[in-house]
Amino acid sequence: MGVIDLQGLEVRLGNRIVLDGLTGSLQGQAIGLLGPNGAGKSTLINTLLGFHAPSKGTASVFGLDSQRERAQVRGGIGYMPENDSFIGNMSGVRFVRYMAELAGLPAGEALERAHEALFYVGLGEVRYRKVNTYSLGMKQLIKLAQALAQGPRLLILDEPTNGLDPIARLRMIQLIKEIRTQGSVRLLISSHLLRDIDETCDEVLILKDGRIAALCNIEEERHSNRSFMELETVGATERFSVSIRGLGCECACFPGGRIKLVIPDHIEVRDLYVIASQQGVQIRRMNRRRDSLEDIFLRAMDNELGRTAHVSL
Amino acid sequence: MSVYKHIYRVYDGKVTPAWARVFVLARYGFNEGWSSKITIGLFTLCLLPPIVFLIGIYLANNPIARALMGFRSPQILTIDAGFFLKVLEIQSWFALPLASWIAPRLISFDLADNALPILLSHPISRFGYVLGKFIALFASLSLVTWVPCLLLFVYQSYSSPLPWFAVNLQIACGLLAGELIWIVFLSILGLALSSWVKWRVMATGAIFAAVFVPAGVGGIVTGVLRTKWGFLLNIPFMMTSLWQRLLGAPESARASFSLPTESIATMLVLACCLSIAMLNARIRAREVVRG
Numbered sequence: 001m002g003v004i005d006l007q008g009l010e011v012r013l014g015n016r017i018v019l020d021g022l023t024g025s026l027q028g029q030a031i032g033l034l035g036p037n038g039a040g041k042s043t044l045i046n047t048l049l050g051f052h053a054p055s056k057g058t059a060s061v062f063g064l065d066s067q068r069e070r071a072q073v074r075g076g077i078g079y080m081p082e083n084d085s086f087i088g089n090m091s092g093v094r095f096v097r098y099m100a101e102l103a104g105l106p107a108g109e110a111l112e113r114a115h116e117a118l119f120y121v122g123l124g125e126v127r128y129r130k131v132n133t134y135s136l137g138m139k140q141l142i143k144l145a146q147a148l149a150q151g152p153r154l155l156i157l158d159e160p161t162n163g164l165d166p167i168a169r170l171r172m173i174q175l176i177k178e179i180r181t182q183g184s185v186r187l188l189i190s191s192h193l194l195r196d197i198d199e200t201c202d203e204v205l206i207l208k209d210g211r212i213a214a215l216c217n218i219e220e221e222r223h224s225n226r227s228f229m230e231l232e233t234v235g236a237t238e239r240f241s242v243s244i245r246g247l248g249c250e251c252a253c254f255p256g257g258r259i260k261l262v263i264p265d266h267i268e269v270r271d272l273y274v275i276a277s278q279q280g281v282q283i284r285r286m287n288r289r290r291d292s293l294e295d296i297f298l299r300a301m302d303n304e305l306g307r308t309a310h311v312s313l
Numbered sequence: 314m315s316v317y318k319h320i321y322r323v324y325d326g327k328v329t330p331a332w333a334r335v336f337v338l339a340r341y342g343f344n345e346g347w348s349s350k351i352t353i354g355l356f357t358l359c360l361l362p363p364i365v366f367l368i369g370i371y372l373a374n375n376p377i378a379r380a381l382m383g384f385r386s387p388q389i390l391t392i393d394a395g396f397f398l399k400v401l402e403i404q405s406w407f408a409l410p411l412a413s414w415i416a417p418r419l420i421s422f423d424l425a426d427n428a429l430p431i432l433l434s435h436p437i438s439r440f441g442y443v444l445g446k447f448i449a450l451f452a453s454l455s456l457v458t459w460v461p462c463l464l465l466f467v468y469q470s471y472s473s474p475l476p477w478f479a480v481n482l483q484i485a486c487g488l489l490a491g492e493l494i495w496i497v498f499l500s501i502l503g504l505a506l507s508s509w510v511k512w513r514v515m516a517t518g519a520i521f522a523a524v525f526v527p528a529g530v531g532g533i534v535t536g537v538l539r540t541k542w543g544f545l546l547n548i549p550f551m552m553t554s555l556w557q558r559l560l561g562a563p564e565s566a567r568a569s570f571s572l573p574t575e576s577i578a579t580m581l582v583l584a585c586c587l588s589i590a591m592l593n594a595r596i597r598a599r600e601v602v603r604g
Contacts, residue, residue, distance in 0.1 A: 046598070046599055049434050049598070051430075051433070051597075051598045051599050052599070070436075070438075071331060071436040071438075072436070074434060074435055074436040075328070075435075075436040077434065079430075079431065079434035081430045081431060081434075083427060083430075084426060084427055085426070085427045085428055085429075085430045085431045086426050086428055086431065087422055087423060087426055087428045088422070088425065088426040089345075089422045098337070098341055099431065099432075099435065101329075101334075101337045102334055102337055102338070102432065102435040102436075102437055103435050103436065104328035104329050104331075104334065104436060105324065105326070105328065105329070106326075106327065106329055109324070109326055113324065120321055131426075132426070143431070146431065148321060150324060150435075151322070151323045151324025151325070153323070178321070179321055182321050182322075184321070184322070184323040185321070185323065
């Protein structure tokens with residue numbers, strides 16, 4: 001059982017199919033939800049929260065159907081919406097307490113955790129101020145505080161860094177990393193900023209036109225490309241390349257002594273240096289290629305069919 | 314977790330039952346409604362008529378006090394269905410401004426700052442949300458309607474030297490039923506209109522308008538078409554007729570203009586259904602653009 005399981009999920013809004021047959025299991029500690037505008041990210045989140053009913057298929061959170069067991073699903077989710085969403089007339093602590101009580105915490109516990117959550121996100125000093133007097137960054141933080149106060153199993157953050165200045169953004173990213181490190185809560189982070197997802201998530205679901213364009217573990221994808229290497233050599237390049245082929249590497253030579261090679265798992269980089277030394281070849285430059293999330297995203301977007309369940313890079 | 318440690322921890326304590334969340338909404342709503350000084354002022358104003366009626370009941374049942382006040386005739390005050398009809402009417406119409414003031418405060422703050430996505434992302438349904446707000450408004454209006462009315466009835470029963478209570482039980486039932494019908498109608502109407510008008514002052518005006526503007530239209534219909542059915546748009550007329558019948562008081566309207574009770578009940582139910590449809594359309598976490 002994954003954190004989120006999708007089984008042929010289709011969501012229609014009016015006559016338009018917004019999510020089209022999503023199938024997959026998301027199991028990461030922090031799951032990134034990526035996609036261009038209109039890809040269906042927010043619709044997927046709204047479906048998980050039970051705001052939209054699937055026209056086909058199912059979506060489940062921790063094994064609970066998001067539509068039939070809506071109340072239980074919501075009880076385990078802390079949700080930070082993308083847009084402004086608060087009660088401006090209330091003080092920060094009262095607002096967070098109210099949300100915690102709605103999530104099911106007894107009044108006393110809710111008050112205690114409201115104070116804790118506000119201190120945790122850095123709003124401790126302004127917790128008695130009315131929410132509508134907060135700056136944009138503070139409003140983002142109070143949305144995070146109310147999502148945290150109830151102690152959810154899954155935290156859904158919809159564009160958490162939206163509208164934040166660079167310092168506030170760094171602070172928000174740091175907070176998300178801290179929450180992830182604690183390990184007691186899973187995260188689903190929707191963003192159109194690749195950098196945010198890259199810094200905070202270990203798994204990514206990329207949507208395109210309401211379909212899954214990619215679903216992959218970021219670390220694994222990076223790891224799979226660690227064996228790809230680019231060398232710049234001086235000397236008997238051809239002979240050198242024949243020798244490293246003999247080790248079991250796949251390689252291709254290019255003018256100017258450039259060599260691209262894929263090293264099998266059992267070969268160490270040191271072996272290349274040994275061969276180079278034996279053959280009098282100088283290795284002037286060695287680049288280990290690591291795929292960035294941007295590469296993964298762009299490949300997913302280039303995929304014409306847009307139906308790939310798991311991207312292979 | 315201690316505050317000074319500033320770390321996150323999962324909540325693993327006990328959770329309140331699902332039905333209790335409705336009362337969380339009601340409690341916060343009630344608190345929001347009564348946090349305004351204007352609400353307190355209106356409430357105080359609503360309690361003045363019962364005090365006057367209380368004095369009236371005291372005088373009616375106390376010949377010495379009557380004599381001291383200079384009332385010679387023992388019939389100067391008769392405590393009967395007519396007396397309680399006046400109490401009911403006055404309290405009901407005093408409840409209107411209170412409802413018009415409180416209802417927008419319950420809904421419009423949530424709508425103004427787009428709080429519904431956050432509120433409804435918690436384990437509470439749209440029905441639960443509306444029910445919570447309804448309870449807050451219903452409880453507020455109860456304080457100025459059926460509660461003082463029944464207290465006056467109890468005081469009259471206690472003060473009267475005759476076996477008054479058993480003989481006039483219909484008045485108590487009529488008071489309770491009449492006020493409950495009125496405040497349920499007023500609460501649903503108030504919440505529905507508040508959900509559509511974000512500006513609170515406008516919402517207050519809209520609630521008054523919803524009660525009195527159709528009455529004017531109904532009057533025109535009645536005058537032009539010479540039919541009594543125009544009164545079906547006249548909420549004050551319909552409610553007065555209903556209250557009179559519930560209390561067993563003589564009807565003030567001419568027989569030719571008298572509306573059947575079934576028609577009045579149908580109109581009130583229709584108005585409530587329309588209000589619920591308005592709430593259903595408006596109280597949503599997400600607005601879906603069709604197409």
